[in-house]
Amino acid sequence: MKIKVCAGSNCTLLGSMNILDQIDDLKDIISEDADNYSDEILEVEVIKCLGYCKNTNKKVAPVVVIDEEPMFNATSQAVMEKIVNKIRKQN
Numbered sequence: 001m002k003i004k005v006c007a008g009s010n011c012t013l014l015g016s017m018n019i020l021d022q023i024d025d026l027k028d029i030i031s032e033d034a035d036n037y038s039d040e041i042l043e044v045e046v047i048k049c050l051g052y053c054k055n056t057n058k059k060v061a062p063v064v065v066i067d068e069e070p071m072f073n074a075t076s077q078a079v080m081e082k083i084v085n086k087i088r089k090q091n
Protein backbone atom coordinates (compact mmCIF):
# COMPACT_ATOMS: atom_id res chain seq x y z
CA MET A 1 0.00 0.00 0.00
CA LYS A 2 1.34 3.38 -0.97
CA ILE A 3 0.63 6.23 1.41
CA LYS A 4 1.59 9.81 0.62
CA VAL A 5 1.49 12.35 3.41
CA CYS A 6 1.64 16.00 2.45
CA ALA A 7 4.32 18.02 4.18
CA GLY A 8 3.52 21.32 2.53
CA SER A 9 2.93 24.31 4.77
CA ASN A 10 -0.88 24.20 4.65
CA CYS A 11 -1.04 20.54 5.53
CA THR A 12 1.71 20.73 8.15
CA LEU A 13 -0.07 23.58 9.89
CA LEU A 14 -3.20 21.49 10.10
CA GLY A 15 -1.56 18.40 11.52
CA SER A 16 -0.17 16.20 8.76
CA MET A 17 2.95 15.44 10.81
CA ASN A 18 0.77 14.04 13.59
CA ILE A 19 -0.83 11.76 11.04
CA LEU A 20 2.64 10.66 9.94
CA ASP A 21 3.57 9.83 13.55
CA GLN A 22 0.37 7.82 13.93
CA ILE A 23 1.15 5.85 10.77
CA ASP A 24 4.57 5.02 12.24
CA ASP A 25 2.93 3.84 15.47
CA LEU A 26 0.45 1.80 13.45
CA LYS A 27 3.31 0.09 11.62
CA ASP A 28 4.70 -1.04 14.99
CA ILE A 29 1.30 -2.29 16.11
CA ILE A 30 0.87 -4.23 12.88
CA SER A 31 4.30 -5.83 13.11
CA GLU A 32 3.60 -6.96 16.68
CA ASP A 33 0.25 -8.43 15.67
CA ALA A 34 1.23 -9.85 12.29
CA ASP A 35 -1.27 -12.74 12.42
CA ASN A 36 -4.18 -10.36 12.11
CA TYR A 37 -2.89 -8.35 9.18
CA SER A 38 -1.97 -9.13 5.62
CA ASP A 39 1.74 -8.87 5.00
CA GLU A 40 1.27 -5.95 2.66
CA ILE A 41 4.01 -3.40 3.14
CA LEU A 42 3.07 0.15 3.99
CA GLU A 43 5.20 2.40 1.83
CA VAL A 44 5.03 5.86 3.28
CA GLU A 45 6.22 8.83 1.30
CA VAL A 46 6.34 12.39 2.59
CA ILE A 47 5.80 14.91 -0.17
CA LYS A 48 6.27 18.66 -0.12
CA CYS A 49 2.80 19.85 -1.13
CA LEU A 50 0.81 17.35 -3.10
CA GLY A 51 -0.64 20.28 -5.04
CA TYR A 52 -4.28 19.84 -4.05
CA CYS A 53 -4.32 23.08 -2.04
CA LYS A 54 -3.21 25.13 -5.03
CA ASN A 55 -6.07 24.38 -7.40
CA THR A 56 -9.02 25.08 -5.17
CA ASN A 57 -10.31 27.63 -2.76
CA LYS A 58 -11.88 24.88 -0.70
CA LYS A 59 -10.20 23.80 2.50
CA VAL A 60 -8.49 20.49 1.76
CA ALA A 61 -5.55 20.30 4.18
CA PRO A 62 -4.30 18.03 5.53
CA VAL A 63 -4.16 15.72 2.54
CA VAL A 64 -3.16 12.05 2.64
CA VAL A 65 -3.28 9.85 -0.46
CA ILE A 66 -3.77 6.13 0.02
CA ASP A 67 -3.29 3.97 -3.09
CA GLU A 68 -3.90 7.00 -5.33
CA GLU A 69 -7.11 7.92 -3.51
CA PRO A 70 -6.85 11.36 -1.89
CA MET A 71 -8.33 12.02 1.54
CA PHE A 72 -9.01 15.72 2.17
CA ASN A 73 -9.26 17.28 5.64
CA ALA A 74 -7.73 14.02 6.79
CA THR A 75 -7.77 13.13 10.46
CA SER A 76 -5.50 10.60 12.12
CA GLN A 77 -8.54 8.53 12.98
CA ALA A 78 -9.91 8.44 9.42
CA VAL A 79 -6.49 7.60 7.98
CA MET A 80 -5.87 4.81 10.52
CA GLU A 81 -9.31 3.33 9.88
CA LYS A 82 -8.78 3.33 6.15
CA ILE A 83 -5.38 1.64 6.41
CA VAL A 84 -6.55 -0.93 8.96
CA ASN A 85 -9.66 -1.78 6.94
CA LYS A 86 -7.52 -2.46 3.90
CA ILE A 87 -4.99 -4.72 5.57
CA ARG A 88 -6.77 -6.41 8.46
CA LYS A 89 -7.47 -10.07 7.83
CA GLN A 90 -11.13 -11.01 7.92
CA ASN A 91 -11.85 -13.76 10.45
Ligand code: FES
Pocket (backbone or CB within 6 Å): 006, 007, 008, 009, 010, 011, 012, 049, 050, 051, 052, 053, 054, 061, 062, 063
Ligand atom coordinates in the same frame (compact mmCIF):
# COMPACT_ATOMS: atom_id res chain seq x y z
S1 FES B 1 0.25 21.84 1.39
FE1 FES B 1 -0.72 19.90 1.30
S2 FES B 1 -1.65 19.84 -0.64
FE2 FES B 1 -0.53 21.71 -0.61
